Amino acid sequence: MLELRAITAGYDRRAPVVRDFSLTLAPGEAIGLLGPSGCGKSTLARVTALLHRPYSGTLLLDGTPVRHWRHRAPREQRTAFGVVFQQPRLSADPRLRLGDLIAEPLRATGRREQIPERVPELAATVGLTPDLLTRRPHEVSDGQLQRACLARALVLRPRWLICDEMTAMLDASTTAALVAVVEDYRATTGAGLLAVGHDHTLLKRWCERTVEWSGAGRPGS
Numbered sequence: 001m002l003e004l005r006a007i008t009a010g011y012d013r014r015a016p017v018v019r020d021f022s023l024t025l026a027p028g029e030a031i032g033l034l035g036p037s038g039c040g041k042s043t044l045a046r047v048t049a050l051l052h053r054p055y056s057g058t059l060l061l062d063g064t065p066v067r068h069w070r071h072r073a074p075r076e077q078r079t080a081f082g083v084v085f086q087q088p089r090l091s092a093d094p095r096l097r098l099g100d101l102i103a104e105p106l107r108a109t110g111r112r113e114q115i116p117e118r119v120p121e122l123a124a125t126v127g128l129t130p131d132l133l134t135r136r137p138h139e140v141s142d143g144q145l146q147r148a149c150l151a152r153a154l155v156l157r158p159r160w161l162i163c164d165e166m167t168a169m170l171d172a173s174t175t176a177a178l179v180a181v182v183e184d185y186r187a188t189t190g191a192g193l194l195a196v197g198h199d200h201t202l203l204k205r206w207c208e209r210t211v212e213w214s215g216a217g218r219p220g221s
Contacts, residue, residue, distance in 0.1 A: 002024070003024045005045075006020045008020060008057055018054070032064050032195045032211070036198055045162050047221075052212075075109065079158050082156065082158035083153055084149055084162070102113045102123065103118075106156070126177075150182070160193075162196070163193065166197075
C-alpha cells in the first residue's frame with residue numbers, strides 16, 4: 001500500500017503548491033490525478049516517487065513511513081518506483097544512446113549482467129527497433145524517446161508507476177501504444193499506477209478512479 005497523508009510541498013515554504021494532500025493507492029490500482037497546468041500535480045508526483053521532500057505530512061510505503069528522499073532514500077524504496085516525465089528530452093541524458101538510456105538503472109544498481117536480456121526485451125515491448133537503440137536522443141523523435149524513457153522506468157520491475165503527463169507531447173497512436181504497455185505491465189505484475197495529467201477523457205478511460213485538483217493547491221473529488 002502507498003499512502004500520502006496531509007502532504008504539503010513546494011519550492012517556497014511561504015507559498016506551497018500542494019497543501020494537505022492525502023491519497024491511498026493500492027497494489028494493482030490505477031488512479032488519475034486531473035488538474036490544469038501549474039496547479040502542483042507534478043510536484044506531488046515527485047514527492048510520491050521520493051524525488052522531492054515535502055515540507056510536512058507523511059508518505060507510507062507498505063505501512064512504513066518514508067524518512068529520506070532522493071539519493072538518501074534506501075535503495076529498496078527508490079527502486080520500488082518507476083517514473084515517466086512529460087518531457088523526455090529533459091529527462092534523458094543527451095550523451096547516451098537509447099540502449100544505454102534504458103540500461104542506466106541496471107548499471108546504477110549493480111545489475112549489469114541483466115542488460116543483454118532486459119534491454120532488447122523492453123525495447124521490443126515499447127516498440128523500439130534494434131537500430132534505434134544505437135541512436136542518441138537528438139537522432140530520434142519525441143515519441144521514440146518517450147518509448148525509451150518508459151522502458152527505462154520499467155527496467156527494474158517497479159511496484160509503483162508514476163506517469164507525469166507521460167503522453168502530453170505525443171500523438172494519438174503513440175499515446176495508445178504507451179498506455180497499452182503500462183496496462184499490460186500492471187496486469188502482469190500487479191503494480192499500482194498514479195497517472196498525472198489534464199486530459200480528462202484519457203484519464204477517465206485509463207484509470208479506475210480519478211482525483212480532480214480543485215485549485216489553491218488542494219485536491220477535490
